[in-house]
């Protein structure tokens with residue numbers, strides 16, 4: 001059964017904080033996705049509280065963009081956005097599952113001095129023109145490898161880099177607006193829908209469809225960063241699109257979620273090989289690793305490590321231990 005369709009209501013309380021809303025514009029044959037993150041983003045950035053505000057904003061914009069892409073791509077599995085920087089920022093990763101579980105992390109280049117708080121995005125991630133943006137689709141289907149597409153980081157803004165990537169890879173005109181102060185993030189994605197049998201669904205003729213699409217883009221271009229972050233979503237979408245017969249298709253609610261587990265860490269250690277793990281044990285007495293996304297500490301002592309290689313992917317690892325516990329025996 002399809003979701004109930006209703007016209008945009010400025011007081012719609014479902015379109016609250018922590019929401020991802022899909023809108024349909026029939027005349028333009030286009031969809032909009034609007035995301036607002038508050039406590040979800042705080043859960044991500046509070047684990048990186050030492051970072052400068054410009055870095056937390058970047059993490060916020062990446063988080064909003066990944067949530068929007070997860071909604072727009074309708075992919076069964078996780079959508080990851082990775083920004084490989086060549087400036088003070090080495091790597092930013094944000095990941096959104098198909099149930100809108102969101103996590104993110106930012107790693108600075110330890111060989112460089114910490115960035116100036118006034119740094120532009122280009123100075124942070126594309127100082128030498130080698131910055132890259134990659135989109136990874138990590139399918140749930142067993143045995144299937146993740147899909148990865150990479151583009152050079154161009155332009156001054158994250159939204160522009162993602163727009164050009166999406167327009168090339170999806171071959172659908174896509175526009176994106178993002179804003180974040182590190183505590184709150186907002187994002188709007190507009191995308192034309194594919195043509196079906198030579199004509200667009202819901203649009204009477206191509207010229208009218210194109211006019212309607214251009215109008216939508218002009219309207220969305222009027223949105224201010226502060227509105228993306230702070231105006232109640234229902235009210236903002238109404239203010240932007242009230243003349244365009246927008247229909248709300250559905251609203252879902254993102255939340256912070258890190259799927260790391262002792263079993264996954266165990267598999268990662270097993271993948272390093274027994275020699276490597278033995279040498280860490282000899283040096284430190286135990287193997288200790290911390291999740292970059294949620295800070296959970298995992299410890300494996302000599303007996304745990306031996307089990308990794310004698311019992312393989314043991315169910316003991318799943319059931320006997322909570323994250324952060326010292327041993328499983």
Ligand SMILES: [Zn+2]
Pocket residue numbers: 258259260291292293294295296
């Ligand atoms: Zn974790």
